[in-house]
Amino acid sequence: xxxxxxxxxxxxxxxxxxxxxxxxxxxxxxxxxxxxxxxxxxxxxxxxxxxxxxxxxxxxxxxxxxxxxxxxxxxxxxxxxxxxxxxxxxxxxxxxxxxxxxxxxxxxxxxxxxxxxxxxxxxxxxxxxxxxxxxxxxxxxxxxxxxxxxxxxxxxxxxxxxxxxxxxxxxxxxxxxxxxxxxxxxxxxxxxxxxxxxxxxxxxxxxxxxxxxxxxxxxxxxxxxxxxxxxxxxxxxxxxxxxxxxxxxxxxxxxxxxxxxxxxxxxxxxxxxxxxxxxxxxxxxxxxxxxxxxxxxxxxxxxxxxxxxxxxxxxxxxxxxxxxxxxxxxxxxxxxxxxxxxxxxxxxxxxxxxxxxxxxxxxxxxxxxxxxxxxxxxxxxxxxxxxxxxxxxxxxxxxxxxxxxxxxxxxxxxxxxxxxxxxxxxxxxxxxxxxxxxxxxxxxxxxxxxxxxxxxxxxxxx
Numbered sequence: 001x002x003x004x005x006x007x008x009x010x011x012x013x014x015x016x017x018x019x020x021x022x023x024x025x026x027x028x029x030x031x032x033x034x035x036x037x038x039x040x041x042x043x044x045x046x047x048x049x050x051x052x053x054x055x056x057x058x059x060x061x062x063x064x065x066x067x068x069x070x071x072x073x074x075x076x077x078x079x080x081x082x083x084x085x086x087x088x089x090x091x092x093x094x095x096x097x098x099x100x101x102x103x104x105x106x107x108x109x110x111x112x113x114x115x116x117x118x119x120x121x122x123x124x125x126x127x128x129x130x131x132x133x134x135x136x137x138x139x140x141x142x143x144x145x146x147x148x149x150x151x152x153x154x155x156x157x158x159x160x161x162x163x164x165x166x167x168x169x170x171x172x173x174x175x176x177x178x179x180x181x182x183x184x185x186x187x188x189x190x191x192x193x194x195x196x197x198x199x200x201x202x203x204x205x206x207x208x209x210x211x212x213x214x215x216x217x218x219x220x221x222x223x224x225x226x227x228x229x230x231x232x233x234x235x236x237x238x239x240x241x242x243x244x245x246x247x248x249x250x251x252x253x254x255x256x257x258x259x260x261x262x263x264x265x266x267x268x269x270x271x272x273x274x275x276x277x278x279x280x281x282x283x284x285x286x287x288x289x290x291x292x293x294x295x296x297x298x299x300x301x302x303x304x305x306x307x308x309x310x311x312x313x314x315x316x317x318x319x320x321x322x323x324x325x326x327x328x329x330x331x332x333x334x335x336x337x338x339x340x341x342x343x344x345x346x347x348x349x350x351x352x353x354x355x356x357x358x359x360x361x362x363x364x365x366x367x368x369x370x371x372x373x374x375x376x377x378x379x380x381x382x383x384x385x386x387x388x389x390x391x392x393x394x395x396x397x398x399x400x401x402x403x404x405x406x407x408x409x410x411x412x413x414x415x416x417x418x419x420x421x422x423x424x425x426x427x428x429x430x431x432x433x434x435x436x437x438x439x440x441x442x443x444x445x446x447x448x449x450x451x452x453x454x455x456x457x458x459x460x461x462x
Contacts, residue, residue: 097208140340168279188302192400198417205424
C-alpha cells in the first residue's frame with residue numbers, strides 16, 4: 001500500500017512538471033508567432049487547451065502556497081502561545097495573583113501592624129523568582145537590572161527589617177542611631193522616589209499571572225505602605241494631632257482620628273505596632289523627626305542615600321556596564337553581548353529617539369541604529385543619569401514631604417498609584433485578548449505584506 005502511494009505521488013509530481021514544460025513551450029511558440037507575424041489560425045485550436053493547462057497549474061501552485069502560508073501563521077501563533085505560557089500566563093498563576101491581592105487587602109484592613117512582615121516574607125519568594133526569570137531572559141541576561149535604585153533600596157530595607165527581627169529573636173542589638181538613619185531614609189525614599197515611580201513608570205502594572213510584573217509592582221508599592229504602618233508610628237496611644245519640626249520650629253498639623261481601615265492610617269495607632277512587636281520596633285525618637293533641616297533630617301538622609309547609590313551605579317556603568325550590551329566593539333568587530341542594563345533597556349524604549357531629537361540634534365535614523373546596536377555614548381548616559389537624579393530628588397522634596405505632612409495627600413498618592421497600576425494591567429489584558437496575535441503576525445510577515453524582497457527592516461531588541 002505504501003508503494004502504491006509513493007508511485008501515485010511520483011506520478012502526480014511528474015504530471016505537474018510535464019504541464020509546466022508544456023506551458024513554457026506554448027508561451028515560446030506564441031512569442032515566435034507574434035514576432036514573425038505568422039498565421040495564427042493554426043494555433044487557435046490550441047488556445048482552449050493551453051489556457052486550461054495554465055489554469056490547472058495556477059491552481060496547484062496557489063493551493064501549495066496557501067497551505068504553506070497557513071502553516072507559517074499557525075506556527076507563529078503557537079509560538080506566541082508558548083511564549084505567554086512560559087511567562088506564566090495560565091489559570092494557576094492568575095488565580096494565585098488575584099488571591100494574593102485579596103490577601104494583602106485583608107491584611108491592610110484587619111492586621112496592618114503585621115504588613116511589614118508580609119512584605120518581608122513575600123519578598124523572599126517574589127524577588128528570587130523574578131531574578132531566575134531575568135537570568136533566563138533572551139536575548140540578553142537581565143540580572144543587572146537589580147542594580148537599579150528601586151531594587152537596591154528594597155534590598156536595603158529587607159536586610160534592615162531582618163536585622164530588626166533578629167533583635168526580637170536573638171541576642172542582637174541595632175543601635176538607636178542606626179534605626180533613626182534607616183527610618184528617616186526609608187521615609188524619604190519610600191514615600192518619595194518609590195511612590196513617584198509607581199506613577200511615572202509604565203511597566204508598574206497589575207498583571208495577576210505575571211510574577212515579573214507583580215514583583216515590580218510589589219517593590220514599588222509595598223514600601224510606601226509599610227513606611228506608613230511602621231516608620232511613622234507614634235508611641236502615644238490616643239491623640240488627634242501631630243507635631244512636626246520644620247527647621248527646628250514646631251508647628252501642629254491637626255487631623256481627625258480615623259479607624260485603621262486604610263493602611264496609611266495605622267500611623268495614628270502606635271499601640272497596635274508596639275503591642276504586636278515590642279521587641280522589634282522602638283519609636284521613642286519619632287517625636288524628634290524633622291523632614292527638612294540638615295543632613296539629620298528625613299530629606300537629608302534620603303538625599304545622602306541616593307547619592308551613595310548614584311555614585312556607585314555611575315562608576316559601574318562607566319567602568320563596565322555601558323559596553324556590556326553593545327553588538328559591536330569600538331573597532332567595528334561583531335561582539336557577543338550577554339548582559340543588559342536598565343539604562344540600555346530604557347533607551348531602547350524610545351528615550352533615545354526623544355533625547356536625540358530634543359537634546360542632541362540627532363536624526364531619528366541614527367537613534368534607531370543606536371537602539372538596534374545598543375551603542376549609546378557617554379553623553380547619552382550622563383543625560384540619563386542627570387534626569388534620574390533630578391526626578392528622584394524632586395520626588396523626595398515634594399511628594400515625600402507631602403506624604404509626611406498630610407495623610408489625605410498620601411492617601412491620594414497611594415490611591416492614584418493603585419488605580420494607575422490596575423488601568424495599565426487592564427490595558428495589557430485587552431491587548432492580549434484583542435490585538436496581540438494580529439500585531440505579532442503583521443510584524444513577523446511584514447516583509448511579505450510590504451513586498452520588500454524579504455527585507456524585514458528594523459527590529460529592536462526588547
